[in-house]
Every structure is written in C-alpha cells, then in structure tokens.
Amino acid sequence: MAGLELISDQGYRIDGRKPTELRQIRCRLGVFTQADGSSYVEQGNTKVLASIYGPHEPSSNMRSKISHDKCIINCEYSQASFSSAERKHRPRGDRKSLDMAAHIKQTFESCIHTTLYPRSQIDIFLQILQSDGSNYCACVNAATLAIVDAGIAMKDYVCACSASLAKGTTLVDINHVEESAGCAELSAAVMPKLNKIVYSELNGRLHEDEIGKVLDSVVLGCNDMFAVMERTVREHVEETVSNFTHS
Amino acid sequence: MATDSRRLAVPQSSLDPKSLCPAKVERLLNDEEQRLDGRYSSESRGIYLQCGTVSQAKGSCYCELGNTKVVCSVYGPKDVEHYEDFQMEGKIKCEFKYAPFSCSKHRGHIPDLSEAEISDVILQALTASVRLQCYPKSLIEVFIIVLENDGSAVSASITAASLALADAGIEQYDIVTSASVRVYGNGNFLEDPTSVEEYRPQDFDSESGGDLNHGLVTVALLPTLNQVCAVLSNGHLECDVLVETIQMCTSLAQNLYTAARKCLLSSVKSVDQNNA
Amino acid sequence: MSLFGNNLSDAEKCFIIHGIQDDFRTDGRSCDNYRTIELAVNVLTNTHGSSKVRLGNTELLVGVKVELGKPEKATPDEGRIEFHVDCSPNATPAAQRKAANKDFVNNIESMLVRTYANKIAIDLTSLCIIKGKMCWIVHVDVLILECGGNILDCTSLGVKSALQDTGIPRVVVKSGDEGEEEVELPDDPFDVQHISVNNVPILVTVSFVGTRHIIDATVEEESCCSASVVMGVTRRGRILGVRKQCGGSLNPETLVEMLEFGKKSGRQLHVALDKMLKSYEKGTTGYL
Numbered sequence: 001m002a003g004l005e006l007i008s009d010q011g012y013r014i015d016g017r018k019p020t021e022l023r024q025i026r027c028r029l030g031v032f033t034q035a036d037g038s039s040y041v042e043q044g045n046t047k048v049l050a051s052i053y054g055p056h057e058p059s060s061n062m063r064s065k066i067s068h069d070k071c072i073i074n075c076e077y078s079q080a081s082f083s084s085a086e087r088k089h090r091p092r093g094d095r096k097s098l099d100m101a102a103h104i105k106q107t108f109e110s111c112i113h114t115t116l117y118p119r120s121q122i123d124i125f126l127q128i129l130q131s132d133g134s135n136y137c138a139c140v141n142a143a144t145l146a147i148v149d150a151g152i153a154m155k156d157y158v159c160a161c162s163a164s165l166a167k168g169t170t171l172v173d174i175n176h177v178e179e180s181a182g183c184a185e186l187s188a189a190v191m192p193k194l195n196k197i198v199y200s201e202l203n204g205r206l207h208e209d210e211i212g213k214v215l216d217s218v219v220l221g222c223n224d225m226f227a228v229m230e231r232t233v234r235e236h237v238e239e240t241v242s243n244f245t246h247s
Numbered sequence: 248m249a250t251d252s253r254r255l256a257v258p259q260s261s262l263d264p265k266s267l268c269p270a271k272v273e274r275l276l277n278d279e280e281q282r283l284d285g286r287y288s289s290e291s292r293g294i295y296l297q298c299g300t301v302s303q304a305k306g307s308c309y310c311e312l313g314n315t316k317v318v319c320s321v322y323g324p325k326d327v328e329h330y331e332d333f334q335m336e337g338k339i340k341c342e343f344k345y346a347p348f349s350c351s352k353h354r355g356h357i358p359d360l361s362e363a364e365i366s367d368v369i370l371q372a373l374t375a376s377v378r379l380q381c382y383p384k385s386l387i388e389v390f391i392i393v394l395e396n397d398g399s400a401v402s403a404s405i406t407a408a409s410l411a412l413a414d415a416g417i418e419q420y421d422i423v424t425s426a427s428v429r430v431y432g433n434g435n436f437l438e439d440p441t442s443v444e445e446y447r448p449q450d451f452d453s454e455s456g457g458d459l460n461h462g463l464v465t466v467a468l469l470p471t472l473n474q475v476c477a478v479l480s481n482g483h484l485e486c487d488v489l490v491e492t493i494q495m496c497t498s499l500a501q502n503l504y505t506a507a508r509k510c511l512l513s514s515v516k517s518v519d520q521n522n523a
Numbered sequence: 524m525s526l527f528g529n530n531l532s533d534a535e536k537c538f539i540i541h542g543i544q545d546d547f548r549t550d551g552r553s554c555d556n557y558r559t560i561e562l563a564v565n566v567l568t569n570t571h572g573s574s575k576v577r578l579g580n581t582e583l584l585v586g587v588k589v590e591l592g593k594p595e596k597a598t599p600d601e602g603r604i605e606f607h608v609d610c611s612p613n614a615t616p617a618a619q620r621k622a623a624n625k626d627f628v629n630n631i632e633s634m635l636v637r638t639y640a641n642k643i644a645i646d647l648t649s650l651c652i653i654k655g656k657m658c659w660i661v662h663v664d665v666l667i668l669e670c671g672g673n674i675l676d677c678t679s680l681g682v683k684s685a686l687q688d689t690g691i692p693r694v695v696v697k698s699g700d701e702g703e704e705e706v707e708l709p710d711d712p713f714d715v716q717h718i719s720v721n722n723v724p725i726l727v728t729v730s731f732v733g734t735r736h737i738i739d740a741t742v743e744e745e746s747c748c749s750a751s752v753v754m755g756v757t758r759r760g761r762i763l764g765v766r767k768q769c770g771g772s773l774n775p776e777t778l779v780e781m782l783e784f785g786k787k788s789g790r791q792l793h794v795a796l797d798k799m800l801k802s803y804e805k806g807t808t809g810y811l
Contacts, residue, residue, distance in 0.1 A: 034580075080586065081586065084569060127611045
C-alpha cells in the first residue's frame with residue numbers, strides 16, 4: 001500500500017489512535033438464553049460472539065477422549081461469510097479456522113480448573129460477525145467473559161492483546177490494515193493478577209532486542225483490557241442481583 | 248498438478264452445445280387447445296407400474312409415466328446405522344436422485360440441493376403412510392433413481408416408492424399416490440406435464456406481465472383416507488388458483504389408486520404362481 | 524425440526540395441544556399472533572446491505588454482498604441471486620451431529636431458492652451490466668444465531684430487510700481500448716442503486732397442532748405439530764412456493780384453510796414490515 005503510513009509524524013495511527021491506545025471496547029454478558037454462558041465483545045470493528053455449553057457429558061464423537069481426572073475442552077471457531085471485506089465462502093472447517101480453534105483450546109486448557117470437572121466436556125463456540133484484526137485476542141476475551149457467565153471455575157481472567165512494531169514505536173491492539181501492512185505481529189494471552197503469559201504467538205520477524213519492548217506493551221494492553229472486562233462483569237452481577245432483590 | 252495417466256487430457260470445463268442455440272419460446276397450447284405432444288389439457292399420460300423388478304432389494308417398483316422412468320428400491324427394516332438412544336418408532340431414510348444422464352442437462356453424481364429437497368418431500372409423504380410404530384429401533388431405506396426425466400418425476404417417484412414399500416411387506420395405512428398439474432396462464436391447467444411443460448422461470452418472457460399465473464403443483468394423497476401428505480409448488484399463483492390446482496391434483500391422485508392396486512394384485516398373483 | 528426439539532413428555536405435549544384448542548397458547552398468544560419482532564438494518568459494515576432480526580427467541584443476521592460476475596449462458600441478460608445459510612455453533616446444543624445440521628440448513632436454503640426462482644420476486648434484469656459478459660451476483664448470507672422456532676419466517680423477514688437496505692454501486696459502462704466495453708466503479712461510496720423489493724416473498728409457516736392451525740410456532744409447539752405448510756407470500760397476495768413439512772397428513776379442506784390463513788397473515792406481515800422499514804432511521808447501531 002504505497003503511501004500508507006502506519007504512524008504519522010505527529011504520532012497518530014491510521015485510525016487516529018495513539019500508539020498505546022486500545023480500540024473502543026464494548027462487551028455484554030448473557031446474550032443467549034439457550035447457552036450455559038455467552039458473551040458479545042466488540043473491539044473497534046471486530047465483533048465476536050462466544051457461547052459456552054457445559055460442563056456436560058461428552059458427546060458421542062468425543063467419547064474416546066474421556067479423561068478420569070479432568071474435563072475435555074472442545075473449541076469451534078467460525079467466521080461469518082460476510083465478516084471480512086472479501087466474501088468468505090467456507091465459514092468453518094478450513095485450515096485457518098481449525099488452527100485458531102486449536103490455539104484457543106490450548107489457551108483455556110491451562111486456565112480452566114479442569115480437575116474440578118472430571119469425565120465431562122466443555123464446549124467453547126466462537127462466531128466472528130465482523131473481522132477487523134486481532135481476531136484471536138477478541139475471541140479469547142469473549143470466551144473468558146462467557147466462561148465467567150457460565151460459572152465455570154478459572155484460575156484467573158484471561159485477557160489477550162496484540163501489538164506490532166512500526167518505525168521503532170510499538171502499536172497496541174492492531175486492526176486489519178495494520179495487520180496486512182507486513183510488520184511483525186505479536187499476540188499474547190495473559191492472566192493479569194497472576195502475571196503469567198498463557199499463550200503467545202509471533203507472526204513475522206522481530207529483532208531480539210525489540211521483542212522485550214513489544215512483549216511489555218502487550219502485557220500493558222492486556223492489563224487495560226482486564227480493567228474493562230472486570231468492570232463489565234461487576235456491572236452485570238450488580239444488575240442481576242438487583243433484579244433478584246427487586247422482584 | 249501431476250498428470251493422471253489413467254485419464255484423458257480433456258478441458259476442465261465443458262459446454263453443452265444446446266446452450267449455444269437460441270432459446271425457443273414455445274406456446275404450450277395451440278389454438279385447438281392441444282398441447283405439444285397432442286394431448287388435451289385434461290389428459291394424463293398412461294402409467295405403467297410393476298413391482299419386484301430389483302431382485303436384490305427387499306421390495307422394488309418400476310414406474311413409467313409416458314417417457315419418465317423411475318425405479319425405486321426398498322431395503323429394510325434393518326438396524327439403525329449409528330447407535331442412538333432407544334426409539335419407539337422406526338426411521339425412514341429416503342434418497343432421491345436424478346441419474347446423470349436423465350435430464351436434458353447433465354447432473355452430477357452427488358445429490359445437490361434440489362434433489363435433497365425432493366428427498367425430504369418424499370420422506371414426508373411416506374412418513375404419513377408407513378406404520379412406524381411396528382418397527383422400533385429399525386431403519387427403512389428407500390432409494391429412488393430417475394432414469395429418464397420427461398416431467399412429473401416427483402409424482403411418479405412418490406407412487407413408485409409407496410408401491411415398493413408395499414412390495415417389501417412394510418405396513419402402511421394406505422398407498423400414497425401423487426399427481427402434478429401445471430398452471431399456464433389464466434384458466435389453463437395442464438395435467439401431468441412433460442419436462443418441456445414444467446415451470447421454468449426463464450421461459451415465457453412474453454407472458455410475465457406479472458398478472459398471469461404460472462406454476463407447477465405436485466400433491467401426494469392417501470386415496471382411501473382422503474388425506475394430503477405432501478404438497479410442493481413453485482412459480483407464482485393467486486391463492487384461489489392454487490387451491491383449485493390442489494383440488495385438481497387430489498382428484499387425479501384418487502384416479503391413480505385403481506392402477507396402483509392392480510399393480511400390487513398382479514405382483515402378488517405372480518409370486519403366488521411362482522410358488523405354486 | 525428435531526434438531527432443537529426439547530424432549531417433551533407426553534403430558535406436556537397434551538397440555539400444549541389442549542391449550543391451542545382453546546385458542547390459548549403457552550405464552551398467552553392466540554393462534555394468529557406473532558411474537559414480538561425486533562429488526563435492525565445496516566448493522567454490518569463489510570456488507571452492501573444487512574439486517575438483524577429477532578422473533579421471540581429466534582435470532583439471525585443476514586448480510587448481502589454483491590460481486591461482479593458472468594451471467595449464466597441460458598440467461599445472458601439477467602444477474603443472479605444466491606442464498607447461503609449457516610447455522611452458528613452458538614445455536615446448536617453441543618450434542619448434535621454435523622449431518623443433521625446440514626439437513627436443517629439445506630431445508631431453509633432450498634425454500635428460499637424455491638420462492639425466489641421466478642420472474643416476480645426480484646427483477647434480475649436490473650442486475651445486468653453488459654449483456655452476456657457482466658452482471659451483478661447478489662450473495663445473501665444468513666447466519667442463524669439462536670433458534671427458538673419458526674426459523675423460516677424469521678429468515679425471510681431478514682432477507683427482505685437486508686435486500687431493501689442493499690446498495691449496489693452505480694457502475695458506468697464505457698467503451699475502452701479495442702472497442703471492448705469497460706466498467707467503471709464510482710468514486711463516491713454512497714452513489715448506489717437499490718433493488719426493488721415490492722414483490723419479494725415472506726415465508727409463512729402454518730402449523731397444524733391437534734385440531735387447529737397456528738402461526739409462529741415455538742420449538743415446543745413445533746415438536747407437537749403433526750403437519751405444517753410453508754408458503755411464500757408477496758405483498759399482493761401471490762403465492763410463490765408451497766411446501767409441506769413434518770410427516771403427518773392433512774384433510775384437503777384443512778389444507779385449503781391453512782393456505783388462506785397463511786396468505787392473510789403474510790399480507791399483514793408485509794404491511795407491518797414495510798411500515799417499520801420506512802420509519803426506521805438508519806445508522807450503524809451495531810449488534811448491541
């Protein structure tokens with residue numbers, strides 16, 4: 001893209017944000033009545049719906065993987081045909097979706113207290129309604145909120161954020177244009193209170209001197225994300241409790 | 248891609264030569280009220296039905312309606328394919344397929360969306376008739392292949408399927424018979440349409456002022472009980488025209504009952520003679 | 524559709540059937556009432572037209588994208604409209620197999636194709652750009668988020684709203700080098716033309732439960748119904764496609780009554796939907 005500067009001389013990005021600024025985040029819990037837990041997260045123009053079913057008895061095709069001391073986590077990721085600028089013909093089952101589902105499954109296997117739910121299955125379903133970069137991060141955030149809504153025990157919140165490096169400055173929470181500009185992109189999922197990194201992924205090349213800087217900004221972004229998510233959960237609980245007491 | 252030595256080097260995409268000819272817009276009814284094949288609008292083609300044509304199947308039926316040829320074979324009752332929870336009622340699985348060479352345009356080997364829809368419609372018709380409570384935990388498979396499609400393939404298939412089920416000894420409340428009627432303009436009802444007469448949206452440009460009714464209606468009926476068990480229609484019809492057409496199809500399907508009974512009786516007699 | 528059918532006991536089914544006989548359904552509606560319909564258009568930014576519909580517990584998103592393509596050989600002066608239905612994993616409880624899901628989706632797709640495959644619903648000649656060479660292909664993608672019964676009606680409402688909202692870029696055909704025609708897209712993204720949706724059908728599902736017919740059945744009522752008829756009704760009352768579902772049989776007189784009832788309900792739905800779309804103030808509200 002000739003002439004497209006990721007960061008202008010005044011220090012603003014393409015969409016007018018500062019380099020360490022996250023996009024506008026809107027989240028809601030309890031979107032669906034049928035699922036055990038559900039949530040909707042909007043990070044800028046990326047919109048994700050997550051729903052959790054479980055813990056329940058393993059379905060017939062998972063019976064072979066039953067474990068006596070922990071639960072199996074099954075994750076499915078699908079992107080709506082109209083989610084990206086180019087129409088996507090196959091919503092799920094293609095390479096990228098399966099990859100993404102596997103990464104999210106890995107992330108949550110280390111965060112959910114699987115030993116509390118032996119011989120069961122927890123399903124995580126993610127649906128991308130609109131994709132504008134940082135799909136993995138939005139999915140992880142949505143899944144965390146949905147798991148909280150379902151009442152499944154987790155060691156800590158899991159917040160994810162992405163960052164990139166342009167002209168020596170780290171850009172946090174990158175969108176689709178910045179993703180396709182060809183710079184390195186580092187995504188990480190972090191447990192903020194325990195201060196542990198659960199999952200990290202780097203696309204592209206990054207010099208070893210700079211990787212520390214980028215990782216630090218990702219962790220800072222995750223902490224900001226955590227503040228928003230925790231506030232959402234508290235508000236939701238307050239609302240639910242007030243409905244009980246007033247009825 | 249590595250070349251496959253077993254296959255001929257042919258172009259990847261091919262064209263049907265008929266598509267290069269200019270489309271002929273034909274009138275289905277000439278001035279003497281005769282159709283393209285010489286019939287009048289309230290004349291059906293002769294039907295030929297015979298049971299027991301496929302020796303390997305439990306029950307089978309071959310139906311000819313003019314040039315339309317349909318074969319139906321029934322397998323079962325047998326065990327359900329996937330282990331499922333205990334069911335008090337049996338299950339019917341129906342698969343409808345046009346043979347690749349049957350229609351004027353080549354059809355693939357894998358059933359497409361329209362064939363899946365017709366399979367579903369035929370399944371509804373048969374479910375209304377078969378006494379599934381006599382076959383718990385069982386599966387009855389019905390396979391229908393259209394060998395040549397010259398119109399009314401769906402109605403021929405439904406009749407053939409029901410007779411095949413009877414031939415297989417599966418209990419039914421009644422034989423399902425079916426008929427189709429094409430609505431052509433205002434007040435013209437063509438019984439038992441051929442493939443040229445079936446409704447196609449791209450034909451009849453001159454008449455699509457939007458006011459005239461065009462459409463194809465297929466109805467499946469349980470004759471002695473007088474119950475409709477499947478309805479399928481497309482095109483654009485006013486409600487009262489649709490109602491009139493359904494009533495016409497119903498009476499046609501009633502008339503088919505004698506032919507269906509005759510076919511079953513003759514197949515039982517021939518089995519009897521073979522055994523004697 | 525057994526995909527979402529709760530396993531109701533016989534006593535519960537009896538209760539529902541008796542209630543309907545007295546014109547009093549489990550949620551208090553009468554036999555000819557629809558549940559509350561919530562509608563929003565222009566909710567997705569990556570599409571040319573979109574809508575979100577919520578009918579009781581049934582929720583879906585419809586996105587319309589237009590692409591340039593070649594017309595079919597048999598109809599060189601017409602564009603194309605294609606439907607794709609996808610059931611989001613959010614909507615299906617975990618235990619369902621993929622094959623059953625595919626049947627459910629094909630059911631909806633084939634009914635949409637059936638009612639739109641004629642010259643009345645959409646004027647496909649308006650989608651033609653260069654005869655025989657270039658036309659607009661309209662891709663309608665339906666994403667089912669939650670299924671609470673009556674999915675076909677909800678889908679058709681969503682499709683009509685999304686098509687009304689669709690803006691097709693106004694292209695200019697110029698003769699380029701070597702005498703061939705070239706197509707130029709406008710610079711202004713708001714320079715669009717709209718498809719006329721005056722004759723677009725709305726699907727109405729009339730279910731026969733016990734001894735009476737009802738519209739807008741919930742999942743529980745669908746599992747009690749012996750037979751149902753789906754019909755595509757235009758605003759003028761033309762019927763663009765009829766199909767019977769569920770393995771039960773109907774008296775011919777009952778069938779006729781159900782068709783008349785469906786036509787009346789369809790026309791009323793059109794009036795209500797058009798009024799709502801007209802008074803709707805556009806703005807990207809997002810999903811929330």
